Amino acid sequence: MAAATDNPPADITENLPDLPPSTLLPPLFNNTNPPPELLTQGAEALLYRTTYLVPSIPCALKHRPSKPYRHPILDARLTKQRILAEARVLAKCRREGVNVPAVYALDWEKGWLLMEWIEGGTVRSILDRWLHSTPVGVDASKRESELKDLMSRVGQTVGELHRAGVVHGDLTTSNLMLKPVSTADDTLASSHEEEGKQHQEQREQHLQGEVVVIDFGLAMQSVQDEDRAVDLYVLERAFGSTHPRAENLFQEVLRAYGESFKGAKVVLRRLEDVRMRGRKKSMIG
Amino acid sequence: MALIETFHLSHLPSSYAVHAALYRDVQNASFLRQQLLSGNTEFEYAFLDATSIISTMHALAAAFRATNDFMNNRLRSRNVHSETVFCLSPNNNIADSFRRFGVNDTTTNLLVIKICTGGEITTDGVRTHLSRAVDGAAVPFIDESLRSMTDLAKIKKIYKIGTSNNVGSAGKRNKSDISPTGSQMVLNGNQAELKERKELEVAILGLMALRGAT
Ligand SMILES: Nc1ncnc2c1ncn2[C@@H]1O[C@H](COP(=O)(O)OP(=O)(O)OP(=O)(O)O)[C@@H](O)[C@H]1O
Ligand SMILES: [Mg+2]
Numbered sequence: 345m346a347a348a349t350d351n352p353p354a355d356i357t358e359n360l361p362d363l364p365p366s367t368l369l370p371p372l373f374n375n376t377n378p379p380p381e382l383l384t385q386g387a388e389a390l391l392y393r394t395t396y397l398v399p400s401i402p403c404a405l406k407h408r409p410s411k412p413y414r415h416p417i418l419d420a421r422l423t424k425q426r427i428l429a430e431a432r433v434l435a436k437c438r439r440e441g442v443n444v445p446a447v448y449a450l451d452w453e454k455g456w457l458l459m460e461w462i463e464g465g466t467v468r469s470i471l472d473r474w475l476h477s478t479p480v481g482v483d484a485s486k487r488e489s490e491l492k493d494l495m496s497r498v499g500q501t502v503g504e505l506h507r508a509g510v511v512h513g514d515l516t517t518s519n520l521m522l523k524p525v526s527t528a529d530d531t532l533a534s535s536h537e538e539e540g541k542q543h544q545e546q547r548e549q550h551l552q553g554e555v556v557v558i559d560f561g562l563a564m565q566s567v568q569d570e571d572r573a574v575d576l577y578v579l580e581r582a583f584g585s586t587h588p589r590a591e592n593l594f595q596e597v598l599r600a601y602g603e604s605f606k607g608a609k610v611v612l613r614r615l616e617d618v619r620m621r622g623r624k625k626s627m628i629g
Numbered sequence: 630m631a632l633i634e635t636f637h638l639s640h641l642p643s644s645y646a647v648h649a650a651l652y653r654d655v656q657n658a659s660f661l662r663q664q665l666l667s668g669n670t671e672f673e674y675a676f677l678d679a680t681s682i683i684s685t686m687h688a689l690a691a692a693f694r695a696t697n698d699f700m701n702n703r704l705r706s707r708n709v710h711s712e713t714v715f716c717l718s719p720n721n722n723i724a725d726s727f728r729r730f731g732v733n734d735t736t737t738n739l740l741v742i743k744i745c746t747g748g749e750i751t752t753d754g755v756r757t758h759l760s761r762a763v764d765g766a767a768v769p770f771i772d773e774s775l776r777s778m779t780d781l782a783k784i785k786k787i788y789k790i791g792t793s794n795n796v797g798s799a800g801k802r803n804k805s806d807i808s809p810t811g812s813q814m815v816l817n818g819n820q821a822e823l824k825e826r827k828e829l830e831v832a833i834l835g836l837m838a839l840r841g842a843t
Contacts, residue, residue: 372640372697373640375640375643394639395639396639397639397686397690398639399639401686428839431835431839431842432839432842434835435835435836438828438831438832441828446831446832446834446835447831447834447839448834449693449694449697449838450838450839451697451701453701454701460831
């Protein structure tokens with residue numbers, strides 16, 4: 345649905361195997377009807393859209409297939425450790441009120457995880473579309489403030505993640521999603537005409553919505569300033585390379601981050617060191 | 630007359646069925662418990678105390694995990710029905726899980742789950758047997774029914790959630806919802822309560838899914 349328009353980058357599509365995707369599914373999902381829909385295939389994991397328990401509950405299936413070139417015992421251990429680490433961090437974050445997909449079910453022996461389906465798209469794809477669209481009759485300053493508002497929500501959400509004692513490890517604009525507020529609360533809001541109207545307006549502003557962090561495959565539990573600062577540095581570089589037009593607004597991410605939890609200001613100072621090292625490294629290497 | 634809801638849960642073989650029936654004002658809980666204890670083969674059910682169940686999804690998630698563990702030959706308890714009770718648990722203590730989630734002598738709100746792994750048992754068959762076996766008032770197996778039965782305080786205690794810095798964060802989320810940067814939604818009391826319940830539910834699903842991980 346919404347995410348189907350969220351085209352994976354070309355390199356990912358090219359990596360699709362010749363075998364029909366269904367042959368790669370964990371056994372439990374071989375007879376699933378309709379079959380899970382393959383969305384992306386990364387280096388380590390395949391991501392499908394399917395349902396949980398009943399057809400009306402959509403969910404994401406993340407599968408870490410076994411690697412034939414690894415020794416089977418080692419392979420089983422690594423698969424188990426990684427899928428478990430991801431599920432643990434997701435569940436912990438959600439319990440602490442961070443916006444992440446809920447964990448529905450998992451089988452660490454078989455290497456799969458079912459989690460809440462997040463409607464909407466990645467911040468990367470939404471920003472791409474938004475920055476390249478030139479709507480008529482919307483003044484530039486309004487668009488600027490909308491973008492600024494999104495950046496501040498990103499900063500706030502990353503702050504909440506760090507406050508929960510988790511660093512992401514791969515904070516890119518593809519691993520942040522923007523979930524339209526209307527989907528979660530439509531039924532509640534539609535009872536009041538005034539709120540319904542408000543929602544209509546929100547839907548038309550494409551950068552509205554809740555920022556949700558996904559892909560905790562490289563996450564770890566840490567409260568170290570250094571780890572947190574590296575998270576921010578990675579995100580800053582990601583914004584710079586995928587959305588140069590939004591780069592100058594990254595300050596807004598940092599501003600909101602700085603106000604999001606007690607230790608955040610210290611992390612921002614540490615970020616300056618990390619940047620410096622990053623620059624030196626790129627000058628030498 | 631029992632009100633049976635039959636599910637063919639996503640991903641399970643289509644020949645598998647999960648039947649659910651919910652009752653209030655149950656009068657013969659100790660009899661039902663006795664049938665389980667004595668291993669009466671006519672009573673192959675998970676009899677759950679519905680005050681420990683927060684939603685239909687909560688119960689079905691336990692049935693789903695129990696069935697998946699059954700299919701993979703890794704049941705930790707006697708059969709798929711006792712396993713359903715155990716799968717509600719946040720820890721590996723089977724006896725504890727029976728005490729917390731299973732029918733007890735004072736149960737009046739009862740949730741019955743029956744998992745059929747072959748095609749032989751029909752919804753009608755389950756209905757007929759339960760109508761004879763359970764002395765209570767059948768209510769539909771839907772979230773609204775469970776909402777009036779759930780003992781939230783007990784559930785929060787069992788799963789150790791809802792203390793200061795965690796899931797009470799449904800409260801925190803609401804705050805951000807009315808902040809200028811969040812959504813413009815202002816939740817009224819009832820909506821806030823539903824949202825808190827939803828957060829509690831998904832926190833529980835996570836704990837159930839991770840149970841037994843080492
Ligand atoms: N819970 C979800 N709901 C909706 N879409 C999702 C969800 N999780 C992931 N996606 C979509 O699938 C894509 C890939 O998911 P993800 O980033 O978790 O996998 P990955 O990058 O292949 O994983 P890894 O880096 O651990 O190997 C995301 O960019 C997003 O578009
Ligand atoms: Mg990713």
